[in-house]
Amino acid sequence: MKSLDELAKIRENRREALKIREGIPSATEKAHVMMCGGAGCISSKCTDVVDAMKESLSKNGIADQVQIILTGCMGPCDMGPVAIVYPDATFYRRLKPKDAEAIVEEHIMKGNMVQRLLYRSPGAKEPTPKVDDIDLFAKQKKIVLRNNFYIDPTSIEDYIANNGYAALGKALVEMKPEGIIEEVKKSGLRGRGGAGFSSGMKWGFTANAKGTPKYVVCNGDEGDPGAFMDRSVLEGDPHSVIEGMAICGRAIGAEQGYIYVRAEYPLAIERLDYAIKKAREYGLLGNDIFGAGFNFDIEIRIGAGAFVCGEETALLKSIEGKRGEPRPRPPFPANAGVWGKPTVLNNVETWANIPEIILKGADWYAAIGTEKSKGTKIFALAGRINNTGIVEVPMGTTLREIVFEIGGGIPRKKQFKAVQTGGPSGGCIPAEHLDTPIDYESLGEIGSMMGSGGMIVMDEDTCMVDIAKFFLDFVVDESCGKCSPCRIGTKRMYEIIDRISNGEGREGDIELLIELANTIESTALCGLGQTAPNPVLSTIRYFRNEYEEHIKDKKCACNVCEFKE
Amino acid sequence: MAECACNCGEDELTKQLDKIIDPYRGQPGGLIQVLTKSQELIGYLPKWVQVRIAEGLGVSLQEVYGVVTFYAFFSLIPRGRHKLSVCAGTACYVKGMKTLIKSLRDVIGVKPGQTTPDSRFTLEIVRCIGACGLAPAMIVDGKDVHGRIEPEQIPEILEQYA
Amino acid sequence: MINLTIDNQKVAIEEGSTILDAAQIVGAKIPTLCYLKEINVIGACRICMVEVQGARTFVPACVAPVAEGMVVRTNTPSVIKARKLVLELILSDHPMECLTCVRNQNCELQTLAEEFGISEIRFDGAKTEYPIDDSSPALIRDPRKCVLCRRCISVCTNVQTVQALAAENRGFDTLIAPAFNDKLADMECVQCGQCSLVCPTGAIVEKDDVDKVWAALADPKKHVLVQTAPATRVQLGEAVGAEPGSIFTGQMVAGLRRLGFDKVFDTDFTADLTILEEGNELLQRVTQGGTLPMITSCSPGWIKFCEHFYPDLLDHLSTCKSPQQMFGALAKTYYAKKEGVDPADIYSVSIMPCTAKKYECQRPEMFSSGYQDVDVVLTSRELGRMFKQAGLDCSNLPEEEYDAPLGISTGAGEIFGASGGVMEAALRTVYEVVTGQTLESVDFEVCRGLTGVKEATVQVGDLPVKVAITNGLGNARKVLDKIRAGEADYHFIEVMTCPGGCIGGGGSPIPTNTNIRLKRIDATYTEDERMVLRKSHENPAVTALYEEFLEKPLGHKSHKLLHTHYTPRGVNK
Known part of the structure; x- marks a missing residue:
């Protein structure tokens, strides 16, 4: 890729070919079927549906007039397999191979939607055929997931068609490195990994840090149980991450990037690997990109199963082939990152925001969200909720909107009890705080945290002592063992909560848990340890009565805990 | 001397192992990648493999072993032909992971972390596989995701894996 | 300079310093556990937490760099409460066998528990359970007592580059051990014992052989004799409670006699002998075209290190046994004959600042008298305990002289205990033997000090002798890497396993740190200066030994009794 014109040419050609996906009927093609290829739909056997559809198309002699694309995750995992048929943008759900024929012969060939496969809002008589009209999607705002309905994640030209790599072109040809950093700073973008540090400031520190070479690292070690946002981005739109990293490379003067992906995500790794190869092929990675004298390349590093590697200093160790044990900061990665060199480290979702910010400008981005938290946030909605899956909403959306409007509320008429955000670092938020607008600060104030975006809904049947125990078990298992408060302290917390849940709780156990929790928070070495007590503290804060009931009455109201006789 | 997990002959295996090591000779930074690929080749990471990797990359055996035992993906013992990984993510936990594990134990007769005597299955618990919408979920052999598993479906699922 | 406030006192300190450094200036003592200056700075134990204004959490003083305008409080009630709980947690995973622990009253964890007034452990959960490794003749590893400070890893990996230990597993199950929980005896561990020197608790300790010595002393048939290594006389004081740098030569001799040893001899004697053998070997190699550079062979950890990691360079090693083993071989031959004692009845004890010597005396090459040449080795620490057991108050013992003839020595033998000492002793002799002239000054200052690699060129007659x-x-x-690369043009290299030389050996009193090493080195050279004779070739007992028994350096008997060979071992075998 030597010039913006060259990119524009590819874009225009490809966009023409993809007009059908914008709802404009095509003279040569009857339809594009966008079949969700996210992990959920794949496990719901969407590929069998694709095979059946292909068979039906061949049988009817129109195989060359219909494209079937396996996209990234569309979001509504519990309805899978789902598909969107363009140009009508008709949304189908719960597809089975036997439904393929109807879609081909009725919808694609005759133009009649298959009513029984359409989405119906709870309680509604009429179906909602168009994807954009469905509540679940209508209330979302897709920036990071901008391409997930639209492109084939294995096609770089699809990505380019939707303005892909235009931001990189702009950054290289029209902007100065300082200008890029300034733009990111102005956008107000904060790290989506959980802590919420200003990305632009991080870039600035690294750009000014002494030492070369510098590195750009993508943290794709999405380890929070109940979080799969980054996976969806990597699987559905890998080029957005590559482009974001390359832009940063220009801004800070780095020529090498690393993407660290957890081994549990084989499809994401495959897609990413393919995307990197294609980007090299198109000259969007490699030497002299856009003729601007800028070189940049990316290597994938695969994790090997350690949650703590999501912590930035541990991740850096892991990239270097070592035990992923965090080290004290400072020095921060901006000064001493990979191989001890200045490094910018952001997570997948953060990187995917960058191209849009550069292309549409900081002001556009900063207009979305709240005063201190800009842009959108993706959440992975799961647990006792009707619509599970991935949603992207503007910062400031309330928990109630997400749980009850987008998520469709609690199934089987059960009562909402709490929503857990932030994974093992976060907390359980009770009904009284459902109207909290989501941003970094307000979630912190109510004892939880943004985290990377897992959101697990719990109903009246969920025992909060049991949930706290679950998270402690997780942390004890995943503690690296380097610092004493986390290594021994979380173990002791687990042992106490375990005896409470066994009916062997003692007077004073709650106070002991609080004392331990406070000390671990203030003394542990890394973010994992410092936030490990949050699930316990937040459940004690909001559901202390459940603890007391377990200890004093030897009773678990939810019938989850098994007491020793 | 070297033990070999398959029947291909140790020399052949050593050759293949060296092919994995070669691009990283003298580069300690490649340790995790080499271990990952070596485990793919051999099924686990016995001592002779770790020794060869240590010498190839120029790190101490202690360092290699420290890394192997830090990461959950690496195994020091042979595993079954099929790996049943039950997701222990929050969503799965909330939606019946414990029952799923109990049912699997009842059917195959081993606890998490163990392998059946016929080497057919290894049962393990893994961190969130990101199929939260399908809880409770299990991933078989690292690729086939089975979601919303009811206990009575288990025999049918396992049948697919001889 | 960086200006900050600690406990309301202003302090200025160089940029890059830590809060801990700065606190020392204002006299604020911050407790530490994993921290070990210059060796282990990892911020893992979290005992040294302090309050820094504006920080979200407490800050580990040992690793946190100072910053301009920083406001630190080291002893607020909340800091103390947090430290105390962290300590309580560490203790909750500790066997609490203090009364039966070899580190009783010399344990950093115990001291902290005392200082913090820990009176109750409120946690009764699981404790780390891993088997004890007592396979090595030198060291015992007890992971139950390990607090995972990782000082041993740091010293073994960064200082000694042996890498016998690493962190394994993770979380609560973390273990510091060799790979596959291999036995220390069966792997590359060189038994130098530096790990035991830095361990804050009793998780790695010397193997205690005191009872063997008591048993020998109790046996009327045994003729029990003892040799004391050069460094022990500047260490024993510390082992019995005196200030570092105390010289306890005469008191040690007196004390050993009171313990019941039949003869009290000195390794300094065979140190002098080593100079004659090794000096002649060097001259022979230089004049006859032998393998150069030649490297000293006194330090058994170093020998094992070379056998494992540089087996290709074994020809560079002098074939001389260490002074301990030369002594052992002569005691059961020359001395036995001279004294008319049956060598089978001789029980030869050696007092060393070293754990590797325990290993060395058991090597199969070390039976050249027809018996195990040295029967048992005690470290300085063990001798200190023996004195305590016997109720000997060293400070009040009269100073006594070593027995003749194997107790007669020179200052040259004495300085073997410090880094550079063997080289200096060799130069004193080689110079005079080669040139036939008397040295104006015997002090080769260039050899002395703690610098890791010292190099010098000394003109000896026509030959500029290059040494390292x-x-x-x-x-x-x-x-060694320079030698391998063909870039080393030295004639002679002195290698000592431990930092500072034997005065900082793995069997030294605890604590041993840079400051204390320097004091012991000073004491060593003071002792050298006090000696009437300061050159090995002037040792009359050595001259007599050659006349009566050995005939000449590198002669047939020397070859049989005083020289040895080495075994290539490799790694991961």
Whole structure:
């Protein structure tokens, strides 16, 4: 890729070919079927549906007039397999191979939607055929997931068609490195990994840090149980991450990037690997990109199963082939990152925001969200909720909107009890705080945290002592063992909560848990340890009565805990 | 001397192992990648493999072993032909992971972390596989995701894996 | 300079310093556990937490760099409460066998528990359970007592570059051990014992052989004799409670006699002998075209290190046994004959600042008298305990002289205990033997001090002799790699396993740190200066030994009794 014109040419050609996906009927093609290829739909056997559809198309002699694309995750995992048929943008759900024929012969060939496969809002008589009209999607705002309905994640030209790599072109040809950093700073973008540090400031520190070479690292070690946002981005739109990293490379003067992906995500790794190869092929990675004298390349590093590697200093160790044990900061990665060199480290979702910010400008981005938290946030909605899956909403959306409007509320008429955000670092938020607008600060104030975006809904049947125990078990298992408060302290917390849940709780156990929790928070070495007590503290804060009931009455109201006789 | 997990002959295996090591000779930074690929080749990471990797990359055996035992993906013992990984993510936990594990134990007769005597299955618990919408979920052999598993479906699922 | 406030006192300190450094200036003592200056700075134990204004959490003083305008409080009630709980947690995973622990009253964890007034452990959960490794003749590893401070890893990996230990597993199950929980005896561990020197608790300790010695002393048939290594006389004081740098030569001799040893001899004697053998070997190699550079062979950890990691360079090693083993071989031959004692009845005890010597005396090459040449080795620490057991108050013992003839020595033998000492002793002799002239000054200052690699060229007659001196195996590695690369044009290299030389050996009193090493070195050279004779070739007992028994350096008997060979071992075998 030597010039913006060259990119524009590819874009225009490809966009023409993809007009059908914008709802404009095509003279040569009857339809594009966008079949969700996210992990959920794949496990719901969407590929069998694709095979059946292909068979039906061949049988009817129109195989060359219909494209079937396996996209990234569309979001509504519990309805899978789902598909969107363009140009009508008709949304189908719960597809089975036997439904393929109807879609081909009725919808694609005759133009009649298959009513029984359409989405119906709870309680509604009429179906909602168009994807954009469905509540679940209508209330979302897709920036990071901008391409997930639209492109084939294995096609770089699809990505380019939707303005892909235009931001990189702009950054290289029209902007100065300082200008890029300034733009990111102005956008107000904060790290989506959980802590919420200003990305632009991080870039600035690294750009000014002494030492070369510098590195750009993508943290794709999405380890929070109940979080799969980054996976969806990597699987559905890998080029957005590559482009974001390359832009940063220009801004800070780095020529090498690393993407660290957890081994549990084989499809994401495959897609990413393919995307990197294609980007090299198109000259969007490699030497002299856009003729601007800028070189940049990316290597994938695969994790090997350690949650703590999501912590930035541990991740850096892991990239270097070592035990992923965090080290004290400072020095921060901006000064001493990979191989001890200045490094910018952001997570997948953060990187995917960058191209849009550069292309549409900081002001556009900063207009979305709240005063201190800009842009959108993706959440992975799961647990006792009707619509599970991935949603992207503007910062400031309330928990109630997400749980009850987008998520469709609690199934089987059960009562909402709490929503857990932030994974093992976060907390359980009770009904009284459902109207909290989501941003970094307000979630912190109510004892939880943004985290990377897992959101697990719990109903009246969920025992909060049991949930706290679950998270402690997780942390004890995943503690690296380097610092004493986390290594021994979380173990002791687990042992106490375990005896409470066994009916062997003692007077004073709650106070002991609080004392331990406070000390671990203030003394542990890394973010994992410092936030490990949050699930316990937040459940004690909001559901202390459940603890007391377990200890004093030897009773678990939810019938989850098994007491020793 | 070297033990070999398959029947291909140790020399052949050593050759293949060296092919994995070669691009990283003298580069300690490649340790995790080499271990990952070596485990793919051999099924686990016995001592002779770790020794060869240590010498190839120029790190101490202690360092290699420290890394192997830090990461959950690496195994020091042979595993079954099929790996049943039950997701222990929050969503799965909330939606019946414990029952799923109990049912699997009842059917195959081993606890998490163990392998059946016929080497057919290894049962393990893994961190969130990101199929939260399908809880409770299990991933078989690292690729086939089975979601919303009811206990009575288990025999049918396992049948697919001889 | 950075200006900050600690406990309301202003302090200015160089940029890059830590809060801990700064606190020392204002006299604020911050407790530490994993921290070990210059060796282990990892911020893992979280005992040294302090309050820093504006920080979200407490801050570990040992690793946190100072910053301009920083406001630190080291002893607020909340800081103390947090430290105390962290300590309580560490203790909750500790066996609490203090009364039966070899480190009783010399344990950093115990001291902290006392200082914090820990009176109750409120946690009764699981404790780390891993088997004890007592396979090595030198060291015992007890992971139950380990607090995972990782000082041993740091010293073994960064200082000694042996890498026998690493962190394994993770979380609560973390274990510091060799790979596959291999036995220390069966792997590359060189038994130098530096790990035991830095361990804050009793998780790695010397193997205690005191009872063997008591048993021998109790046996009327045994003729029990003892040799004391050069460094022990500047260490024993510390082992019994005196200030570092105290010289306890005469008191040690007196004390050993009171313990019931039949003869009290001195390794300094065979140190002098080593100079004659090794000096002649060097001259022979130089004049007859032998393998150069020649490297000293007194330090058994170093020998094992070379056998494992540089087996290709074994020809560079002097074939001389260490002074301990030369002594052992002569005691059961020359001395036995001279004294008319049946060598089978001789029980030969050696007092060393070293754990590797325990291993060395058991090597199969070390039976040249027809018996195990040295029967048992005690470290300085064990001798200190023996004195305590016997109720000997060293400070009030009269100073006594070593027995003749194996107790007669020179200052040259004495300085073997410090890095550079062997080289200096060799130069004193080689110079005079080769040139036939008397040295104006016997002090080769260039050889002395703690610098990791010291180099010098000394004109000996027509020959500019190029020498190198290293202490700490990591420094040895630097020079060895040069030899391997063909870039080393030295004639003679002195290698000592431990930082500072034997005065900082793995069997030294605890604590041993840079400051204390320097004091012991000073004491060593003071002792050298006090000696009437300061050159090995002037030792009359050595001259007599040659006349009566050995005939000449490198002669037939020497070859049989005083020289040895080495075994290539490799790694991961």
